[in-house]
Amino acid sequence: MRVLVVEDDAVIADHITACLGTLGYRPERVASGEDALAAIERQRFSGMVLDRLLPGMSGIEVLARLRAERRLPPVVMLSALGTVKDRIEGLAAGADDYLAKPFDMDELVARLNAVTRRAAPTPPSDTGLAVGRLKLDPSSHSVLFLDRTIELNRKQFSLLAHLMRCADRLVTRGMLLESVWGYAFTPTTNIVESNMSRLRARLEELGCDPIDTLRGSGYVLRSERCR
Incomplete structure (x- = not known):
């Protein structure tokens, strides 16, 4: 940005x-x-x-x-x-x-x-949400990369959708807590970190590793790694 x-x-x-x-x-x-x-x-x-x-x-x-x-x-x-x-x-x-x-x-x-x-304009839904060749299918809670598809649980899907909407921009822990979990405060648990770790592991099954952790700040989904 x-x-x-x-x-x-x-x-x-x-x-x-x-x-x-x-x-x-x-x-x-x-x-x-x-x-x-x-x-x-x-x-x-x-x-x-x-x-x-x-x-x-x-x-x-x-x-x-x-x-x-x-x-x-x-x-x-x-x-x-x-x-x-x-x-x-x-x-x-x-x-x-x-x-x-x-x-x-x-x-x-x-x-x-x-x-x-x-x-930023807000899309009406996650239908057709894509960054490069990384695509989300909200009807099945699945993610497609190249010719591979896997299903995500609800939280993983919401995390990835938020990161994709903000591709190449910093997404803070607080932003994810508010949009995915509905928290207006910061809990002491590592709920974001643990779910992000599982999401990364699932994406690695597709041969895709687009998420960077900026320690103390948040996360960035890099569009150049989704090609």
Whole structure:
């Protein structure tokens, strides 16, 4: 997933882009509002991390311009201005979420995933869900890869369906707990890890190993391994 990072503080920008890069994102960094507009003119981004207090054109002005031109990607706005009034202004200008500095990188990633997930079109069902040659059949709870087919149990099927919908994007443990088990909290058990281990073993029976574990962050299903 390509993400535009708009931040004039070099230390913060380096930290964000480095962390996003290790998590499988493709971050592009710019340091001004004008450069952000130019980047979006030439490239489509799945999300944007936007500092509010930029030299020259402010983050609020960037949002207004992109919204007027209907080119506004999902945005998490960052700012040292963290009052309720400041947050409301940022959200009203077009930001999908607002995070006050200093911030925790794990929280930024979670919020970025949330806003991009909400912006993505939701398929009406799992019918026809496929990534490369990896295909799901909801009628039989089976998965097909090349010329082989195996059946999955309900949880394994739901896990794989979620990962396939978010192919090449980070899926956190919390996201899986909420979508597959319906938990709005994080239990102390290793329920995700144990089910993911069984799912991997089943996929290996097909000769397919598309899931990466990003320790402390979550999972990514790599589309290039499904060809």
